[in-house]
Amino acid sequence: MNESVSISIDGWRYTVPAGITILQACRDSGIEVPALCYMEGLVADAACSLCVVEVKGARTLTRSCVNLVFDGMAISTRSERVRDARKTNLELLLANHPQDCFTCDRNQNCELRTLAFDLGVRETPYAPTRRLNRPVDDSSDSIVRDPNKCILCKRCVAVCAKVQGVHAIDTINRGQNTVVSTFGNNGLAHAYCVNCGQCVMVCPTGALVEKSEVAQVWKALADPKKTVVVQTAPAVRVAIGEAFGFPQGTPLTGKLSAALRRLGFNGVFDTNFAADLTIMEEGHELIDRLTHQGVLPMITSCSPGWIKFAEHFYPDLLGHLSTCKSPQQMFGPLAKTFYAEKLHLDPRDIVVVSIMPCTAKKFEARRPEMDGAFRYWKTKLGLTDTGHFPDVDQVLTTRELARMLKEAGIDFARLADEPFDDPLGESTGAAVIFGVTGGVMEAALRTACEVVTGQPLPKIDFEQVRGLEGIKQADIEVGDLSLKVAVANGLANARVLVEQIKAGESPYHFIEIMTCPGGCIGGGGQPISREKNTKNRRMAGIYQADKSLPLRKSHENPSVQALYQQFLGQPLGHLSHELLHTHYLKRGTRTCSDDSPVPPKGNPGAGKEDRNHG
Numbered sequence: 001m002n003e004s005v006s007i008s009i010d011g012w013r014y015t016v017p018a019g020i021t022i023l024q025a026c027r028d029s030g031i032e033v034p035a036l037c038y039m040e041g042l043v044a045d046a047a048c049s050l051c052v053v054e055v056k057g058a059r060t061l062t063r064s065c066v067n068l069v070f071d072g073m074a075i076s077t078r079s080e081r082v083r084d085a086r087k088t089n090l091e092l093l094l095a096n097h098p099q100d101c102f103t104c105d106r107n108q109n110c111e112l113r114t115l116a117f118d119l120g121v122r123e124t125p126y127a128p129t130r131r132l133n134r135p136v137d138d139s140s141d142s143i144v145r146d147p148n149k150c151i152l153c154k155r156c157v158a159v160c161a162k163v164q165g166v167h168a169i170d171t172i173n174r175g176q177n178t179v180v181s182t183f184g185n186n187g188l189a190h191a192y193c194v195n196c197g198q199c200v201m202v203c204p205t206g207a208l209v210e211k212s213e214v215a216q217v218w219k220a221l222a223d224p225k226k227t228v229v230v231q232t233a234p235a236v237r238v239a240i241g242e243a244f245g246f247p248q249g250t251p252l253t254g255k256l257s258a259a260l261r262r263l264g265f266n267g268v269f270d271t272n273f274a275a276d277l278t279i280m281e282e283g284h285e286l287i288d289r290l291t292h293q294g295v296l297p298m299i300t301s302c303s304p305g306w307i308k309f310a311e312h313f314y315p316d317l318l319g320h321l322s323t324c325k326s327p328q329q330m331f332g333p334l335a336k337t338f339y340a341e342k343l344h345l346d347p348r349d350i351v352v353v354s355i356m357p358c359t360a361k362k363f364e365a366r367r368p369e370m371d372g373a374f375r376y377w378k379t380k381l382g383l384t385d386t387g388h389f390p391d392v393d394q395v396l397t398t399r400e401l402a403r404m405l406k407e408a409g410i411d412f413a414r415l416a417d418e419p420f421d422d423p424l425g426e427s428t429g430a431a432v433i434f435g436v437t438g439g440v441m442e443a444a445l446r447t448a449c450e451v452v453t454g455q456p457l458p459k460i461d462f463e464q465v466r467g468l469e470g471i472k473q474a475d476i477e478v479g480d481l482s483l484k485v486a487v488a489n490g491l492a493n494a495r496v497l498v499e500q501i502k503a504g505e506s507p508y509h510f511i512e513i514m515t516c517p518g519g520c521i522g523g524g525g526q527p528i529s530r531e532k533n534t535k536n537r538r539m540a541g542i543y544q545a546d547k548s549l550p551l552r553k554s555h556e557n558p559s560v561q562a563l564y565q566q567f568l569g570q571p572l573g574h575l576s577h578e579l580l581h582t583h584y585l586k587r588g589t590r591t592c593s594d595d596s597p598v599p600p601k602g603n604p605g606a607g608k609e610d611r612n613h614g
């Protein structure tokens, strides 16, 4: 059998691999064929019918996403018949689509809108055949679904099932009543949804967007009684520039800090400080588990989508999760205790805002147990429950921050670099690499190796755990210990490692799991890009930022050392335990056929609390 075939596209000859689709052949040859439902390797349903081409000898037009090339095939991608068919198919889609572009979150980045413009569609002659007043699902703390803007491409269904292994959404009903929804049509908050936002990243329209908190942040910034502090996560600095014309992956830490100050935040801090702190706590927790017959393998706990996934699907394995809060949730209580005391501020007047690459962080900030600072002051000052406040008040995605900066008219590109504020702004390269899959593992190893051996590492780059593969593994010598570690990104990959544990066959001591493909660089709150190498470029930016820093190991962060001396005491000490560690919930195990009453918003399985630690 030939490994390549000779075809012609629009009269030009090409040699392409045998066995590929016409769509792939065209795109690989530099000819763009429109497709709203197709996603390489995930969906080829031929549902949108926009990818039609004319194949010589065929009586009808051919859907290029599901038909393979053959030797001698003559393809036309732009004949009048093809262009007319594509236009008609798009007009039929638009007949059932609200004309809300002015007010739509995806106004500037909508594949449907762009395609309508590119194909010359300016109006539709067809009458709607579907209802356009279906209720919007805003039950989730992280994601809003508007079924009226849905074109039923099923990309979201595919990514949720195949990349994340969650199956929270699918098509329900038939014919003109078909919609994408949750099991039982109960709303995302009552489904297994882990709030990862990967469905948002692939949606070609505004049918799936993050739940915006921009208005609340503007309100806090305008309140003279409030001290509004902001923290920004590692992966934001290598992605925010995409909204302002910078090449993908450009690290813009200094500009980001300056821009946040221009927005009016009273304190501009780095989540990386808390990432270094996470390593101090998590590294010591690992050493403690290894030396005191603790539950192994220990699994990282800084990715909130993964935490909810484990709570739903593996409630009996929660003891494997590190009890460390994520860096976002370590920063929050420190801002409202340590920082508040230093500046003589009433913690109730501090508003903590996070800038995150992640939609699940919105849900995480609203978990009821994330109120360590309130409990600290309750004991100290006798505050009552009526004055309750969370550790983190608002969470914005990278996209929301970009919108705020544009609304404020801040010329991001022209800002000169500025440092973060003290005392929660100093960080190391180990913290920066939290933003990419393998980074937490590498950061933990940099510290654990030196703490155990008391010797400086000859080489601090652990290349074995770098890269975008779904699962990586390595054997690491830590003093006398031979440590087996694994790293997974994307929850379908995580499932493979957790199933090993469930079967009693896991060879590992320590596992890092990141919810999103590529880790936080590919988070559901990052700028939406259809370019192929986006994650590679952002990953390169993260490692560039790590290399550029004078300190690259978390335990060498002088501000973290000072925090322990002045406030926390020691890693895993009493106050650390109160403020920086948490417990997890055994959530419900409702299935698609379960018609039991809907559980309370945002907390399926509530009432089955399992304090597996502390």
Ligand code: SF4
Residues within 6 Å of the ligand: 097, 098, 099, 100, 101, 102, 104, 105, 106, 107, 108, 110, 111, 112, 113, 149, 204, 205, 206, 207
């Ligand atoms: S999804 Fe796209 S086409 Fe639809 S209203 Fe929003 S911007 Fe306009």
Ligand code: SF4
Residues within 6 Å of the ligand: 143, 156, 159, 160, 164, 166, 167, 168, 169, 192, 193, 194, 195, 196, 197, 198, 199, 200
């Ligand atoms: S947020 Fe994640 S888990 Fe929830 S529906 Fe979307 S892809 Fe699925």
Ligand code: SF4
Residues within 6 Å of the ligand: 149, 150, 151, 152, 153, 154, 155, 156, 157, 180, 199, 202, 203, 204, 205, 207, 208
């Ligand atoms: S919600 Fe978006 S991704 Fe999902 S089917 Fe509808 S248009 Fe496609």
